[in-house]
Amino acid sequence: MGRLVDLEERTERVLERTWLARELRDTIGHALTIAVVQAGAARAAGAAGTREFPERALAAMKDTGREALSELDRVLRLLREDADPMAQRSTLAHAGRLVESARGAGAEVAARIGGDLDAGPGPVSREGYRMLQECFTNVLRHAGSVRVSVRIEVFDGLLELEVHDRQPAESGGSRGGSGLREGAVLLGGAAAYGPYDGMWRVHVTLPLR
Template structure:
């Protein structure tokens, strides 16, 4: 569309320029044909900008020599000069323009003897126009390169952010799996000591199931990292919260899940954050809290989701900010939410509130 607009403007500009100059020349005697040719070749300027410039200059010479056109030498090909000046061949464009100006000065030598101001107006005017066209081409090309570098930088930033997000996913999966599997292995070992092979087999079966699910998730995530860092990764959703709770129960933790509201209106990003917060909180409970029970409460409101995970394990005066808590804070902070972690002698509590209105899906 831009090329067509430039072609039309060139045709109209050349014809009206001749008429405005009040030259004793009918636009239909050659000016229109010349302008039409300049406009048509401009449709090829993106693919062959230098060819278009050379054809435009050749046409200018031909129509001047045949007396079918009596206007300027540079301005009829302004669009062609600008297009060529946007390319790496800009030095050749400037050299061609200077050569054309030199020829124009020789061509107008008769005017120099009769009217010096008119001669200077023609030559210097078109020289300034040529300089402006080359400068505009250089600026446009520099802006295009800057935009391209900006797009590449943004692409690298998005890829780095995606890799960081995937690394957090890997951490969450591995930490949760090791916690559950570790508990089940302890149960199996105790059952074998008590000569209860059935209970040991059940514990090992649960550990195997959790391990298989984790391996499937890890294969998907690693495949994304290997093949397409910017591609979508498989994400958990609120519908799988039940499986998460069952895994914790299978590890020997009495867990209750209290969901209130409609989860169907929660966008994907907050939904993943809710799942990972519950997962990390239960993993910490299994690994560090020595707890026997935990309660998970999730409230789905019209503008936010609230998550609260509370256990009855041993608290501590100082909370260590490991990868898990850092990941939770990063997830919640990225969604403009709030996260609080409280540790008391009576247990450990994680609370989060995540906005959902206007969240990206």
């Protein structure tokens, strides 16, 4: 019996560290993608003699870098201490931060939010935030500074997340997305992604109960 308990505890620690690794990858990957896109756009704007955008891009890079450093510190602290890994994780209540970050990188984001984002359980809201973060990272990495449409709605016991943007130039292009699908399935929901009506579409539904 003691060996079984030890095995379960070791398994929990491995799973927790796996989650932390994914969290760190997503956060740092998002910050670096934003910084690379912003730096490229700022350089092009500077070469064209435009001063306003480079200054705005540099300010956004500073804010994104500061958030990434804060997240890195949080994850490292969790690895060193016996702390709650869910503590201080961002939720969909902070979705505006991601929207502004993408806009700072030059993307034209139209966001529509409906319903009470605080109505759902913590795991759903936290995973929804992570999914939106991954969507923005993939948009900027594969499509660049394009027009993006985001819809987040809570209704009839469901959280629905939908993101549209320009379809990848390559035929049948893919941006991954297995992480989105895995996260949705773990929470009893579903995620679909791919070309849709001439655009690239991500559609996620998560049950709130």
